[in-house]
Amino acid sequence: MDIISKESLNRWLTDLMARYQVMAPVLVEGDHLFRPISSPDEIAWDYYNAVVPPKELIFPLTESLFTLEYQNGVPQFQEPVIDRDTVIVGLRPCDARAIAMLDASFLNDPVDTPYARRRALVTLVGWTCVSPEAPCFCTSIGGAPNGTEGLDVLMTEGIDGFFVRPVTEKGKALLTGAELKQTDATPPEPPPLPVFSTEGITEKLPDVFLSPYWQEQVESCISCKICTFLCPTCYCFDVRDRRDGESIERLRCWDSCQGAHFSRIAGGYNPRATKTARWKQFFYHKYLYYPERFGGVIACVGCARCVRKCPVNIDIREVIRDLKEGLPV
Ligand code: SF4
Ligand code: SF4
Known part of the structure; x- marks a missing residue:
């Protein structure tokens, strides 16, 4: 497996910011929310989870579908400009899994065009939950604090840096240029959550x-x-x-x-x-x-x-x- 030191991770993120809009969990008036960042120093590395899930970055709270404007009596139809290529860094595996569920609904026939356009521009870099606790119950319902469903890259914090696991080709491409090192060490396992059965x-x-x-x-x-x-x-x-x-x-x-x-x-x-x-x-x-x-x-x-x-x-x-x-x- 590959590992990246915190310093190298910061350099990689800074490099990404020159090419992409990078969104990450930041502290906003006492709550953690996903916001565009211009420096890795803004990231709330120790956050638990965002109050508002990152679905809002792909399926916004309010969005313009189109504008119709009459110019000299002639209607002009304008579609909104969909944001630039975006990397969402630091989302939790449960939220990535949820995005996979939104995909199933919005990207299946009939395709929801605004969602599809925005989704195609997004790459998801998740972080393992290293200290999950109740009331979270992802493990009772098919997920895991280190699950990869819906993600392009999964990172897990260890003592010497972050273990890096590319999940998709998009994720591999994003990691081009990152100062990764091979290691024989394995990522720490998250502590177990209380599990109850949802079967049936x-x-x-x-x-x-x-x-x-x-x-x-x-x-x-x-x-x-x-x-x-x-x-x-x-x-x-x-x-x-x-x-x-x-x-x-x-x-x-x-x-x-x-x-x-x-x-x-x-x-x-x-x-x-x-x-x-x-x-x-x-x-x-x-x-x-x-x-x-x-x-x-x-x-x-x-x-x-x-x-x-x-x-x-x-x-x-x-x-x-x-x-x-x-x-x-
Ligand atoms: S279940 Fe709770 S959170 Fe949901 S609408 Fe009712 S009061 Fe509000
Ligand atoms: S626990 Fe389930 S129902 Fe409740 S907010 Fe999370 S995904 Fe939605």
Whole structure:
């Protein structure tokens, strides 16, 4: 395996910054977020994970889809300029895995063009979580603190530098010029996380859709939508038009199935008018509908952002455990 010293890594990153936009975890008003950097000194090397997942760099919170402008009565159509080549450095394996899940949804037919254009310009360099702890549960759901799914390069911090593992051809190409050295040493193994079984959850869900359990479980939800906005695998969006004089811009922005009016349809009928119905949608989409569509893959990576940030302590791990034990029907 190859290893790179911290000094050489800094030189490589500085060299990348001349050719790419480099995004990395930085400390912003007490929270870690992914931001463009102009020096390796800005990187929060010891961060745990970003509050907002790096999905926002590929699927932005708000983005322009196109602008239509009338010039002398003739409509002119303009597509937005999609950002330059970007390297995202330091994302955690759970978030890279989540991006692979977004890819399955956005890049399959019909391809989502803005996502596809942005995604093609991005290279993902992940960092192993060297000290993961609960409530993270990636290992219970098919991931690992040193997993490589979705990544182009995985780096693992050791005593003498970072172990470097190229995962894709894109990752190998990115490492050209990096001062790598071969080593017989092996990367440190992350400490084990508590593991619980999620096997069979998908199969159980159709039979318990009408269980009274769901209402009891989400009674305290206040529909704040934090769980969905911070979830790295959530990708609901809304499309709106903004008029400014003779110009109309079509925008897409994140939306949430936890919003009271998210599912309201023409005529005013709302098939998910209750908190219970909405939270069930959050859970069922991840653990039943997505797996049904994408080869059994559960669209939850165990990052536990929803557990950490829910203001009323609704805990998805608890639901998984209750389901395993069996719910009343
Ligand atoms: S743990 Fe919660 S926030 Fe993280 S992927 Fe699963 S549902 Fe989303
Ligand atoms: S974060 Fe908690 S309170 Fe907010 S919408 Fe999600 S489940 Fe409900």
